[in-house]
Structure formats: C-alpha cells, structure tokens
Amino acid sequence: MQTVVKEQQALSIFDQAAQYEHEQVVFCHDKATGLRAIIAIHDTTLGPAAGGTRMWTYAQEADALHDVLRLSRGMTFKNAVAGLNLGGGKAVILGDARKDKSEFLFRAFGKYVDSLGGRYITAEDVGINTRDIEHIATQTQHVSGKPEMMGGGGDPSPITAYGVYMGMKASAKKVYGNESLNGKRIVVQGAGHVGSYLVDLLAKENANIYIADIYEDRLQAIAAKHKVTVIAPDAVYDQPMDIYAPCALGATINDDSLERLSCAIISGAANNQLQDERTHADKCRQKGILYAPDFLINSGGIINVYYEIIQQYNRERAMQHTEQIYDITTKLYQTAEAESINTHEAALRLALQRIEQMKNLKRLY
Structure with missing residues (x-):
C-alpha cells in the first residue's frame, strides 16, 4: 500500500x-x-x-x-452493478x-x-x-x-453484512457445491459495525469463526456474545482458513498477503480490497482463490440507503433487493469462467455496461 x-x-x-x-x-x-x-x-x-x-x-x-x-x-461501480439509479x-x-x-x-x-x-x-x-x-x-x-x-433506515451495517453473507454463500456453493457455511473456518478481519453483524450471521450457521481487530473492546464484545477465536491482527494471513472476510480497510489483498493466505474464498465487506485491481485479481485466479468482488457483495448498505432516498423507507424491500446479491454473484462466476477472466473484471464489465447503456439513452434526448 x-x-x-x-x-x-x-x-x-x-x-x-x-x-x-x-x-x-x-x-x-x-x-x-x-x-x-x-x-x-x-x-x-x-x-x-x-x-x-x-x-x-x-x-x-x-x-x-x-x-x-x-x-x-x-461507489460508481457498486451502485451500477446493484441496479440503483x-x-x-x-x-x-x-x-x-x-x-x-x-x-x-x-x-x-x-x-x-x-x-x-x-x-x-x-x-x-x-x-x-x-x-x-x-x-x-x-x-x-x-x-x-x-x-x-x-423516518430513515438507521444504521445500514446489518444490511451490508447480509449482502456479504449472501455473496459468501454463493461463493461456497461455487467452490464446495453446497452453500452451507457449517464448519467452515472463516477469518473476519475487522470487528466494527459490519464485521460484528457478519459474525452474528456466521454464528447461526455454526461456522468456525476467527476475528481480528485493532480495538480490544470490539473483540471482547463479540467474544462475550459468540464462540469465536481471537487472533492477532498481524497473524491474520497465516491463519489456516477456508474463507477470508476482510471487513476493515482496503488493499489487504496484495503481493504479501496472497503469498500467505491459504483460503479458497475471499468474501468480505471492505472496499477496495485489491491493492492493484488487475494484478491481484489475476493472482487470486491463478492461485485458485475465488474472489467475490467487493463492490458487488458489499452493496447492501447503499441499497438500504437508496430505499430511504427514493421513498418512505421500507426495510423489507431493501432486504429483498439485497438478497439478489446471491443470484448476481452466481451469474458473475459463470461469466468469469465462461470468458476465462478474473471475477473483478467480470463485475467491472457488468457495471460499465449499465453506465454506457445509460449514456447511450441520454444521447437520444
């Protein structure tokens, strides 16, 4: 970085x-x-x-x-791929x-x-x-x-976490043939608002959860609520795991971390997880790590915000829209595989296609 x-x-x-x-x-x-x-x-x-x-x-x-x-x-790509105006x-x-x-x-x-x-x-x-x-x-x-x-939607973090959870389950389905996270070793890096809500969802599936954060009080709060294993922030990438869930700041997928990560899936809430989009998305693919594009699966928060912007807030509608992340992620993996491209590029193409279609429509006016 x-x-x-x-x-x-x-x-x-x-x-x-x-x-x-x-x-x-x-x-x-x-x-x-x-x-x-x-x-x-x-x-x-x-x-x-x-x-x-x-x-x-x-x-x-x-x-x-x-x-x-x-x-x-x-955010441009996130809003586009989520189908938001x-x-x-x-x-x-x-x-x-x-x-x-x-x-x-x-x-x-x-x-x-x-x-x-x-x-x-x-x-x-x-x-x-x-x-x-x-x-x-x-x-x-x-x-x-x-x-x-x-009259607002309140904290969007639970919806963001739910979208990440949907993307993680779609990823598990692709890698393991089953969307269940039961028994999967999942490292959640970052125990803030979204990370803590994600842990709530993973705990319900009886996943083996490992958490890391720079703030001790956050770790203690989660450990008091769920059966989790606390690991040091500098030990995250060396921890044996099935799924890596970066939920703090960006650029944690880089040359150093990719040499150390043992996971089969990267699926988390952080923005800009790839230090270099092309280089590190390609490296994930070469290493056989399925990367769930961050701006796709962490779009639940902005979806929640959107339904507050356009109308009287309706949480049920926001949740239904967020649930679609599962299907979009699944189709994205199919596209990436069919076209022999990395998953980030496949998601980027989807977003840019919608933006270009809108530009073309505006030219008609």
Missing part, C-alpha cells in the same frame, strides 16, 4: 482526479470546528453521486485524497472518530454537502454513526441513513 500511495503523491491533484476520471473534488475546511474533509464525485451518469462519509486518522493528507478517489470510483461519490473526514467528533463539526460538513445542490448524497461509513448523520441532516436534505425516529 505504501508504494502505491507514494506513486500517487508524485501526481498532482488534478492528475489523480483525471486518472480515475472524476467529475469533481471538493476540499472542505472550517477552522472553528476543526473540520478537514474531502468530497469526491466520480460519476453522475446514473443519478446523483451517493456514498458514505468515512472518518479516519490518515498518516498524510495525500493518503486521504488517494482513499477518497478510490472509494468514490468504487445513483452515481458514485464518497467523502472522508480527517480525524480520530473516537476523539475528534463534535456536533458542530458534522453541522459544518453538512453545509458543504448542501452546497453541492444534491450532486452528492452522503451516509454512514467507517467511523460514522446515525447520531453523526442526525447532525449532518440539520444542514442538508442530501443525506441518508438517518435514524429510524427521523
């Missing part, structure tokens, strides 16, 4: 935006509240750009820019989510979101909860994932 970021730092901001084909990048700063944030709008062909806001402590500001550009691009966008707030939050920091951020006039709709991501969204919503209507008491 460090080498990739250094290469990006050699490029200007405009060069980086052009490389990923972004429409707009907004830098947000408010001295009074300490807000430092970046909003990236990648593509609005299918509709307004939508994607969550992440709050994270970045080593350098250049790392935050690199992250938001990749995340927003991924939304484009791709994302935001990052630079800071420690455990120490630097305040009501007025999020109100200030909400003003920046509102200044875009609906081109970007925000929601939760890493480090953000429904209370934070409530503060953002005081300044803009272009926000989703609002608390249920405000």
Whole structure:
C-alpha cells in the first residue's frame, strides 16, 4: 500500500482526479470546528453521486485524497452493478472518530454537502454513526441513513453484512457445491459495525469463526456474545482458513498477503480490497482463490440507503433487493469462467455496461 500511495503523491491533484476520471473534488475546511474533509464525485451518469462519509486518522493528507478517489470510483461501480439509479461519490473526514467528533463539526460538513445542490448524497461509513448523520441532516436534505425516529433506515451495517453473507454463500456453493457455511473456518478481519453483524450471521450457521481487530473492546464484545477465536491482527494471513472476510480497510489483498493466505474464498465487506485491481485479481485466479468482488457483495448498505432516498423507507424491500446479491454473484462466476477472466473484471464489465447503456439513452434526448 505504501508504494502505491507514494506513486500517487508524485501526481498532482488534478492528475489523480483525471486518472480515475472524476467529475469533481471538493476540499472542505472550517477552522472553528476543526473540520478537514474531502468530497469526491466520480460519476453522475446514473443519478446523483451517493456514498458514505468515512472518518479516519490518515498518516498524510495525500493518503486521504488517494482513499477518497478510490472509494468514490468504487461507489460508481457498486451502485451500477446493484441496479440503483445513483452515481458514485464518497467523502472522508480527517480525524480520530473516537476523539475528534463534535456536533458542530458534522453541522459544518453538512453545509458543504448542501452546497453541492444534491450532486452528492452522503451516509454512514467507517467511523460514522446515525447520531453523526442526525447532525449532518440539520444542514442538508442530501443525506441518508438517518435514524429510524427521523423516518430513515438507521444504521445500514446489518444490511451490508447480509449482502456479504449472501455473496459468501454463493461463493461456497461455487467452490464446495453446497452453500452451507457449517464448519467452515472463516477469518473476519475487522470487528466494527459490519464485521460484528457478519459474525452474528456466521454464528447461526455454526461456522468456525476467527476475528481480528485493532480495538480490544470490539473483540471482547463479540467474544462475550459468540464462540469465536481471537487472533492477532498481524497473524491474520497465516491463519489456516477456508474463507477470508476482510471487513476493515482496503488493499489487504496484495503481493504479501496472497503469498500467505491459504483460503479458497475471499468474501468480505471492505472496499477496495485489491491493492492493484488487475494484478491481484489475476493472482487470486491463478492461485485458485475465488474472489467475490467487493463492490458487488458489499452493496447492501447503499441499497438500504437508496430505499430511504427514493421513498418512505421500507426495510423489507431493501432486504429483498439485497438478497439478489446471491443470484448476481452466481451469474458473475459463470461469466468469469465462461470468458476465462478474473471475477473483478467480470463485475467491472457488468457495471460499465449499465453506465454506457445509460449514456447511450441520454444521447437520444
């Protein structure tokens, strides 16, 4: 990851935006509240750009820019492949989510979101909860994932986890001939909101669950609830396993991890899991590891958000839509096998095809 970021730092901001084909990048700063944030709008062909806001402590500001550009691009593909009428966008707030939050920091951020006039709709991501969204919503209507008491869908994490679970079961069906996860050794890397809900689902199937996280309190909470084995973060890739579920930050599928991983399936909730999309998707295929494309199987959260955006929120409809991830994943594997391509490329083609079809339709007007 460090080498990739250094290469990006050699490029200007405009060069980086052009490389990923972004429409707009907004830098947000408010001295009074300490807000430092970046909003990236990648593509609005299918509709307004939508994607969550992440709050994270970045080593350098250049790392935050690199992250938001990749995340927003991924949202374009995620929304497209999920069949949503939304484009791709994302935001990052630079800071420690455990120490630097305040009501007025999020109100200030909400003003920046509102200044875009609906081109970007925000929601939760890493480090953000429904209370934070409530503060953002005081300044803009272009926000989703609002608390249920405000008529919103609440925390989208359970739906995200359910989509990952559907993708994991479809992957198990492909590899083992049976979708059951009973007895499968599954390493969940990241015990945050989505990771913990995923563990709930895996526990119901009597999977052998291993969890790792940098925060001890998260591990203790899950261990008190389920029979799990806690492993050190630096031991994740060497743990004997059937399924690797990355549910923290991206780029964990790289040259180093692929040399150490013993799994047959990679199926997790993290965004941008492949450090290099082409290189590491190909390496997964060469090693016989079935990679479930992240922007396909982790789309449950944005699906949940979408049904809040377009109508009075309906959880049942959001769950039904998310359940379709199983069938889409299954068909995707069939396509990748038939065309002798990696699964990431197959998913990317599906997303780009829908975007191009919309562009062609717009040319008729």
